[in-house]
Amino acid sequence: MLIHLSRIQRLYRSDEVETTALHDIELEIAQGEFVAIMGPSGCGKSTLLNILGTIDRPTAGSYRFGGEELTKLNEAALARFRRENLGYIFQSFNLIDELTIEENIELALVYRNIPKPERRKRVAQAMDRVGIAHRARHYPSQLSGGQQQRAAIARAIVGEPRLILADEPTGNLDTENGTQVMDILQTLNDEGSTIIMVTHSPSHADLARRRVDMLDGQIVISVRNVI
Amino acid sequence: MIASILRSIGRQARRHPLYVGLNVFGLALGIGVFLTLALVVRFEYSFNTGFVDADRLARMDEHWSEPGTTPYESADVSFRALPFLKQDFSEIEDGVTFTATNLNVEKNGQFTHFSGRMTDPGFFRMFSLRLLQGNSDTALTRPDGLVLSRQAAMTVFGKPDVLGKTVEINRIGQKSTYTVTGVLGDAPSPGLLDNVDMLLPVPPQDRLQRSCFLFWASSCGEILLKFHKHNDIAAVNARLSDFVQHRASGTAEDQISIGADGKRVYALSVVPLKETHFHDSQVEDTANSAEQYVIDGIGLIGLLALILGCANTVNLATARAGLRAKEVALRKTLGASRFMLFTQFMGEAMVFSCIAGLSGLVLCEICVPAIASVTGEAVRINYYFIALLLPLVILGSGLASGLYPSLILSGYNPASILAAARMPACPQEGGKQLCYGTCWLWRNFLSQSASLSAH
Numbered sequence: 178m179l180i181h182l183s184r185i186q187r188l189y190r191s192d193e194v195e196t197t198a199l200h201d202i203e204l205e206i207a208q209g210e211f212v213a214i215m216g217p218s219g220c221g222k223s224t225l226l227n228i229l230g231t232i233d234r235p236t237a238g239s240y241r242f243g244g245e246e247l248t249k250l251n252e253a254a255l256a257r258f259r260r261e262n263l264g265y266i267f268q269s270f271n272l273i274d275e276l277t278i279e280e281n282i283e284l285a286l287v288y289r290n291i292p293k294p295e296r297r298k299r300v301a302q303a304m305d306r307v308g309i310a311h312r313a314r315h316y317p318s319q320l321s322g323g324q325q326q327r328a329a330i331a332r333a334i335v336g337e338p339r340l341i342l343a344d345e346p347t348g349n350l351d352t353e354n355g356t357q358v359m360d361i362l363q364t365l366n367d368e369g370s371t372i373i374m375v376t377h378s379p380s381h382a383d384l385a386r387r388r389v390d391m392l393d394g395q396i397v398i399s400v401r402n403v404i
Numbered sequence: 405m406i407a408s409i410l411r412s413i414g415r416q417a418r419r420h421p422l423y424v425g426l427n428v429f430g431l432a433l434g435i436g437v438f439l440t441l442a443l444v445v446r447f448e449y450s451f452n453t454g455f456v457d458a459d460r461l462a463r464m465d466e467h468w469s470e471p472g473t474t475p476y477e478s479a480d481v482s483f484r485a486l487p488f489l490k491q492d493f494s495e496i497e498d499g500v501t502f503t504a505t506n507l508n509v510e511k512n513g514q515f516t517h518f519s520g521r522m523t524d525p526g527f528f529r530m531f532s533l534r535l536l537q538g539n540s541d542t543a544l545t546r547p548d549g550l551v552l553s554r555q556a557a558m559t560v561f562g563k564p565d566v567l568g569k570t571v572e573i574n575r576i577g578q579k580s581t582y583t584v585t586g587v588l589g590d591a592p593s594p595g596l597l598d599n600v601d602m603l604l605p606v607p608p609q610d611r612l613q614r615s616c617f618l619f620w621a622s623s624c625g626e627i628l629l630k631f632h633k634h635n636d637i638a639a640v641n642a643r644l645s646d647f648v649q650h651r652a653s654g655t656a657e658d659q660i661s662i663g664a665d666g667k668r669v670y671a672l673s674v675v676p677l678k679e680t681h682f683h684d685s686q687v688e689d690t691a692n693s694a695e696q697y698v699i700d701g702i703g704l705i706g707l708l709a710l711i712l713g714c715a716n717t718v719n720l721a722t723a724r725a726g727l728r729a730k731e732v733a734l735r736k737t738l739g740a741s742r743f744m745l746f747t748q749f750m751g752e753a754m755v756f757s758c759i760a761g762l763s764g765l766v767l768c769e770i771c772v773p774a775i776a777s778v779t780g781e782a783v784r785i786n787y788y789f790i791a792l793l794l795p796l797v798i799l800g801s802g803l804a805s806g807l808y809p810s811l812i813l814s815g816y817n818p819a820s821i822l823a824a825a826r827m828p829a830c831p832q833e834g835g836k837q838l839c840y841g842t843c844w845l846w847r848n849f850l851s852q853s854a855s856l857s858a859h
């Protein structure tokens with residue numbers, strides 16, 4: 178198993194209220210899987226994805242990745258884990274406005290001490306894969322939404338991560354661009370990437386190999402799609 | 405690392421010129437004012453410190469407190485004390501008289517005014533001063549000897565090479581011919597040789613006739629002393645009242661002494677030469693003194709200006725932290741550790757501080773001559789001092805202005821920031837606001853970038 182979540186709980190506490198965003202989550206994901214997470218707004222999908230991405234910590238429970246217990250690691254170790262293993266795709270692209278497309282993609286490599294020429298080569302390859310090489314020197318604001326999301330995908334895959342996390346990657350895109358993004362994700366999965374994707378679109382969820390439905394912070398069903 | 409910091413600053417300067425400009429200008433102003441005032445304070449504290457063995461040099465002062473008059477301290481004293489001082493105190497290595505005198509040199513029917521000092525032949529040895537030309541040991545031994553400053557030599561003769569030439573000097577209405585026996589180079593400044601054009605020996609007849617050489621109650625110039633050790637100054641000071649009793653007191657009829665109860669109206673003290681500049685604000689017959697508390701106040705103002713400059717930078721950077729929150733969150737998800745981000749932001753602060761420091765130096769170079777011309781003080785930029793001080797100031801203000809914003813920025817929690825980035829409200833976690841005081845900017849930024857991408 179690549180990922181093993183056991184009894185994961187996430188509470189948000191404020192002075193007045195206590196919200197249970199996740200409750201007793203049990204989830205196992207194997208290497209090479211493509212998992213779609215679905216559920217109504219506020220059911221905890223993003224919270225789960227953030228915990229999988231180690232930018233949020235569970236209040237209780239265990240998260241093992243490739244056999245390593247992550248909940249015990251300190252911030253610096255988690256940062257290292259992220260830069261070596263993870264790629265992120267967000268609904269709102271989250272490119273840095275001040276950087277060119279090329280530099281945005283390169284950002285996923287700069288914290289890994291990869292020499293500049295090697296970085297250049299990998300960035301060029303990643304841009305080719307998603308078809309935005311001709312926009313390398315542009316700034317994000319000069320690109321369409323679809324192009325920005327493809328740039329964000331390039332950033333997520335340039336480090337050849339073991340796990341790609343996508344939070345509603347097609348949420349801000351029209352049908353055509355959404356389909357393009359899904360095509361890219363499917364190809365990546367065919368080549369062996371493990372992908373976990375949150376989506377509101379049943380048709381996009383059907384493209385994944387497995388579908389997990391959530392409700393009120395709990396997993397209600399997990400079914401394998403027949404493709 | 406450095407390259408990426410410089411690139412980041414270049415981008416910030418292009419995209420937010422007002423912010424970067426205000427930031428650098430505020431800090432540069434603080435640093436510039438600080439450097440300028442530090443130079444002023446250093447100048448005021450450096451009087452007479454440039455002489456060799458400066459801490460062994462001192463001046464003898466008189467204190468008068470006659471009944472019915474306000475007590476006062478005077479730097480012009482009776483020279484009658486000098487031979488007795490040398491005789492009674494083995495701690496004294498050497499001593500000379502030092503009397504200001506106005507000199508007029510006649511040349512082609514025109515008079516040029518010079519400021520002179522009459523002193524004893526041992527003067528140059530006591531102050532370890534070397535002459536550009538002439539023998540410092542014998543320059544003032546002949547009664548018509550004359551030592552010129554290089555500048556005076558240029559004024560009188562138009563060249564510095566003037567040994568053996570004669571000068572007609574008009575002093576208190578008497579004309580005499582002097583022979584140049586020495587030319588003095590740059591004496592330690594600021595100090596007692598500032599603006600002194602000529603040094604000449606005490607005329608022999610003065611020693612025999614002038615009252616300040618003969619009577620205790622008369623005075624005409626300063627007595628400068630050199631001690632064997634710095635601590636001797638205090639030791640001698642403690643014994644001066646006995647000295648006055650023994651040497652200066654006498655009977656009421658005695659014209660030479662200060663009378664029977666001399667100790668009650670008359671006292672002597674030795675003031676270290678390094679302290680005279682501040683001490684002289686309470687002393688009669690002295691020029692060019694400063695109140696120490698005023699100078700310290702000026703130094704404090706400089707320090708406050710520097711602190712204000714740093715505070716301004718902290719303010720701007722903290723207020724703007726919200727605008728960089730998304731960048732921080734993103735870099736963290738991409739695997740940057742808090743330490744890496746902290747170093748990046750500290751690096752940026754240091755580069756800002758460097759730019760501000762160099763701009764501050766430019767400001768200082770403009771201010772110092774202006775201050776010198778307004779106050780008449782010979783404050784100059786000492787680049788050796790600046791080379792020591794400026795790196796410290798840059799480092800200090802970089803740390804002071806960068807530490808807090810860098811801690812705030814690098815501490816942002818990516819999950820909350822990214823969640824908030826989709827809502828037009830301030831990121832919150834557990835009801836606690838995340839970007840303190842920056843909500844307005846944050847929202848503004850979001851709506852701006854929304855409208856930007858809409859166009």
Ligand SMILES: Nc1ncnc2c1ncn2[C@@H]1O[C@H](COP(=O)(O)OP(=O)(O)OP(=O)(O)O)[C@@H](O)[C@H]1O
Nearest residue numbers: 189196198217218219220221222223224832833834
């Ligand atoms: N910072 C926070 N403080 C308090 N409660 C929070 C916080 N973040 C999320 N929550 C709560 O946790 C629950 C799950 O939120 P989450 O963002 O995971 O939902 P989601 O399934 O991703 O919804 P959506 O489909 O709208 O993105 C919600 O009830 C939300 O109100």
Ligand SMILES: [Mg+2]
Nearest residue numbers: 222223224344
């Ligand atoms: Mg969500």
